[in-house]
Structure formats: C-alpha cells, structure tokens
Amino acid sequence: MTCIICDGSTLSRDCPVAPFYALRTGVTTATMETCESCGFTFYLPRITDEQAASLYDGYRDERYCRERAALEPGYTPDLNAALSLPRVYDFDAASILDYGGGDGRHIPPGADRYVYDLSGEAPVPGVRRWGGEHVALVMCCHVMEHVADPRALMAHLLTLGDAVYIEVPHEGAGGLLHEHINIFTPAALGILTGAPVTVTPFTFTATASPIPS
Numbered sequence: 365m366t367c368i369i370c371d372g373s374t375l376s377r378d379c380p381v382a383p384f385y386a387l388r389t390g391v392t393t394a395t396m397e398t399c400e401s402c403g404f405t406f407y408l409p410r411i412t413d414e415q416a417a418s419l420y421d422g423y424r425d426e427r428y429c430r431e432r433a434a435l436e437p438g439y440t441p442d443l444n445a446a447l448s449l450p451r452v453y454d455f456d457a458a459s460i461l462d463y464g465g466g467d468g469r470h471i472p473p474g475a476d477r478y479v480y481d482l483s484g485e486a487p488v489p490g491v492r493r494w495g496g497e498h499v500a501l502v503m504c505c506h507v508m509e510h511v512a513d514p515r516a517l518m519a520h521l522l523t524l525g526d527a528v529y530i531e532v533p534h535e536g537a538g539g540l541l542h543e544h545i546n547i548f549t550p551a552a553l554g555i556l557t558g559a560p561v562t563v564t565p566f567t568f569t570a571t572a573s574p575i576p577s
C-alpha cells in the first residue's frame with residue numbers, strides 16, 4: 365500500500381475494529397498502515413460516505429452517547445463534555461468559517477462567523493450556517509483525523525478562504541480502528557498542508573460517571 369499523504373510505502377498489519385465502529389459501519393476486519401517515510405498511520409478499509417453518515421448520525425447526542433457507552437464503558441458523559449469544552453482561539457480575521465464545527469461554538473467572536481457541519485446542527489447565536497461565502501480564514505479542527513481522503517479535503521478548504529487553520533490530535537496509533545482513521549505526525553501534517561507545523565500540547569481531563577440509561 366502507498367501512503368495517502370506522501371505516496372511512500374507502508375507497513376501493514378491486521379488490527380481489531382472497535383465494537384461501536386463495527387456496529388455503525390458494518391466493518392469487522394481492518395488493517396493499520398504506517399508510512400515508512402512520513403510516519404502517517406491510516407486504517408483500511410477507508411470509510412465510505414454512507415458509512416460516515418451512519419457512524420456520525422446524532423453525533424454525541426443522548427442516544428449516540430448511550431449506544432456508544434454501552435459498548436465503550438470509558439465513553440462517559442464527563443468525557444463527552446470535556447471533548448466539547450470551549451477552546452480559546454485568537455484569530456485576526458474579518459470572516460471565519462468553521463468547517464466541520466458542529467454548532468459553531470468554537471469560533472471566536474469579533475468576525476463574521478459561519479459554520480458548516482454534516483450534522484446540520486442549529487448554529488449558536490451569532491453564528492450563521494455557511495452558504496458558500498468566501499472567507500478570510502477557514503478553521504478545520506479535529507476533522508482531518510475522521511475523513512477518508514485528507515488530501516481532497518485540504519484541497520477543497522484552500523478554495524474556500526484566504527487562509528486555513530488545521531488542528532488534529534497529537535496521538536499515537538493505538539492499533540484499533542475507531543473513529544480516528546488517520547493518525548498524523550507533524551511531518552505528515554506538514555506535507556498535507558505545505559506549511560510549518562506547530563505542536564502545542566493541550567490536555568483535557570475527564571472523570572468516571574454513570575453511563576446514561
């Protein structure tokens with residue numbers, strides 16, 4: 365297999381599929397591919413649009429959390445809340461699109477704010493649903509690790525605004541196919557974006573709490 369970021373050759377090994385991922389996508393066998401050149405890791409088979417729609421249906425709503433927690437006891441309401449915590453961004457841009465930004469809650473104020481998200485969630489006050497407007501800045505945070513074709517998404521984002529901000533988790537490949545189907549290294553992200561990569565550690569905390577019934 366060749367790397368979907370840099371076209372280098374990959375090392376392949378069989379890996380298990382997380383039960384919730386299997387339930388929603390129907391995928392039961394997978395391999396993990398690690399690029400010998402840029403270190404990028406990705407899982408096969410690649411997710412289809414139909415499977416993604418099923419996997420992210422009602423993402424993090426009450427039913428989603430209950431179904432996932434039943435299969436993944438660590439997926440607690442507290443963990444889910446921690447993943448949705450406000451983040452502090454200080455962008456100097458007149459207009460901002462958050463691509464894949466849920467309800468748009470993470471877009472800093474002071475700009476014309478737009479959100480695009482497959483979930484179709486209603487935007488928070490002050491944020492408009494994106495209708496194709498060209499913007500000064502496109503932010504795309506914690507999306508790239510979920511998509512089947514990061515290069516295609518990157519190329520698309522570059523057509524939407526004057527600048528693009530990409531944020532992905534700095535995580536190791538766990539050898540388990542779950543919703544993060546792309547594990548980036550700084551080198552891989554640099555090749556994808558063609559820009560210098562800054563690694564800024566961010567830690568969230570979560571405590572155990574009862575699984576919703």
Ligand SMILES: [Zn+2]
Pocket residue numbers: 367368369370371372399400401402403404552
């Ligand atoms: Zn590579």
